[in-house]
Amino acid sequence: MNQEKTISRQELTEFYEPLLKGYSESFKTKINTIENITKTVFNDANEVTIDQLKDFCHTSNDNFLKSMIDRLIGVREIIYCRENNLELKMLAVWRLISNSIRLIPSEFTISSIGSQGFLSIPLYKTDKPLEAFDFIRLHIWDDSLDKYMDLQKCEDFSIHSHTFFAKSWIITGQIINNRYEFDLNSSNSKHSFFEVVYNDSLNQVNQHSSKAVNKGKNAELIKVSEEIHYESGYYEIKPSKLHKSGHKNSPLCSATFFSFTGKDGLGKSFVIGPKEITESEINRKMNIDPIYLLDKIDKQL
Template structure:
């Protein structure tokens, strides 16, 4: 991916109110861009440390972190959690809290978008920071979230655990009109879908009844990673102290695309609206994560 595409995909993950303050490709030297294109990020890292412009610094730090995550994913290698987190932490800390998009996802975690490329679905790539914590419970309907927690994705989903523990349960879901215990729901988004992390959605019953059976129970700790193939059913929950857990999370279409994604829910419900709390100040949680991650050996 070119430097410009990477830059554009990061810039769009900042709040609209700072759009005019974000850097353009003209703010970066030709030597720095050439180094980036050749896989050499030393100039970019040096630049990110020296620049006094907070948005140039934030975006530059984020480019370094995103390339680190993408490399670990594409090469199936271990992600340097401490180094990658340091870049993201510095990227978030240097800018006003109002410049960061943060909202509660349908599964009850705080979602902070870091990078999104969707110019064509064959190259779709979406990377976010996910944070679970008991303090977030007031922002969403926990009962509804648990009721609609088993779901699939249209793309390969991969998570790298930063803090806490994540339980990932996998399920076999088969259409069955006799021995049934649930229904499949599709998720329909409102017209602000193109606004990153800023939309409501409705789970609509397809009236296809299914039998659901759990087939695994996996527990992941910091420095571990797991993925869910597109079209496969799973459910993830936090087991961190006071509910605190965090992951880097990515969607990528490079390993295939499912035609639809589904959520499993009660047969007697026709539809359920999912409201997302927007613009949550994540400063306290970010600082908690940083204290924990800095303490890792």
Template sequence: MNQNTNITDSEFKTFYEPLLKGYGEEFKDVIKSKNDICKLLFLDSKGISIEKLLSNIEKESDTYIKSMIYRLVGVREIIYCRENKQKLDVKSVWELISKSIKIIPKEYTISSIGSQGFLSIPLYKFDESLESFDFLRLHIWDDSLNEYIDLEKCENFSIHTHTFFAESWVIVGKIINNRFDYNINSENSNHSFFKVVYNSSLNEVNQHTSKAVNEKIDIELYQTSEELHLENGNYKIEAGKLHKSGHKNSPLPSATFFSFTGKNGLDKSIVIGPKHISESVINRKMIIDPTELLKKIDKQLL
């Protein structure tokens, strides 16, 4: 871990709600309140060291508190390394995050297929404002997920921009990140801008249906770079910049920790698609048990 500082009860309280948003709705019924957890784990006003906290939590019988503390330490480390431009020890963070998922019933984990074809598991979401927005997720690519997605739609609408600055850390596998640019209203236009509209969802963190609607702005699309990021690699995507992600590790999985933050500026989120399509609906299967995928990643890391 890059951090040796203590975690105080006040800091834990700032993490509590954003961490809670990374769990299924039912988790709120079984997890203790932040005040109760503080009374149990953060007795000293000066705080507790990470090492001591993890040692104490191993003796805790409440698996829901254990899950949240494992996730707290892992998420906190990702944010710290991102903000301070430090190298992230992805394996130690993986151990914490994966353990936080494994020890609780699968229905308490939000896991759905993203529009790009990977499994997305939210870990932390702070959304008081766009400028302070912070969202961390675990992304997993694996051939077993192909049965849940329309591969043609996925390919047609795979090039996109983000509202927020994005950063990704490769846990395992081989991640492709290709970048693109465009000429607007060119005679050679064969793509258009699409706006993505989400439905109302059972959980606000991972939507389960979205619709890409053609905005009738035609463009000539061209690729500007091709990147391959390996285990322990790291890459960044500025807000509003076109890119396309995937993996080249079949039949083995690939996985990343992924972050969005509004602290580095904001831009428009768009999707690029074939200009002859007026709209396309993407259904995302909710609650896919990630257990076997976590095991596959563990085996690959060994």
């Protein structure tokens, strides 16, 4: 793996809260405090090697801590490769992240259907300040998820932009990424800009539902590229740029590690939808047990 070979007590402490945000609220009742974890992992040392951290996982009987440590090593590798423009060792990171989900009962994993039709599992989030925003998720596309969604709504509101720079690494399958521009002065506009309003939720990482509200700003959409990205590849999306993603691998599934970061500038997030629609609510199915999908990915790999 590419990341630094050692991790300090301070770095582990800094990762603790962002990693916790990738688990359910009930996970917090099971995991040790960061003070107890650092005492257990480091003893009297100020740093340990990644190999020592892995050895600790193999000998520990605490599956909640083992899950967090595996996720720490995997997420740290994603961030390190992104920020240093290095190739991500996909299989090694997949094994760490997959194991972090398998080690604990499914009720401790946040997994819900995103508005674009994929299963979203948050892994890490830090959001203060916005310029240091970092959010990493596992995305899985599979035909079995269709029953949880209104497919027409997903299609109607599939073209969108992000506030943050996004990068997506393909673990398996084939990911479609189409890019768009728009013309506000066109007499041939069939779409409008929509603002997405989220409901109040017990969890601040994945929401239960959202509402797209027409802002009365019409535009003609212009598709500028069609892309297909394959296993071990990646694609990037700049802030404010319109795109539409999906997968082209049925009946097999597709999966990616997806990251947002505020370190490369901020933009505007908006959704494009049919101009004749005033508003549309999207309900999201929460707490889908992802293990059968992890098994399916493992078979493909």
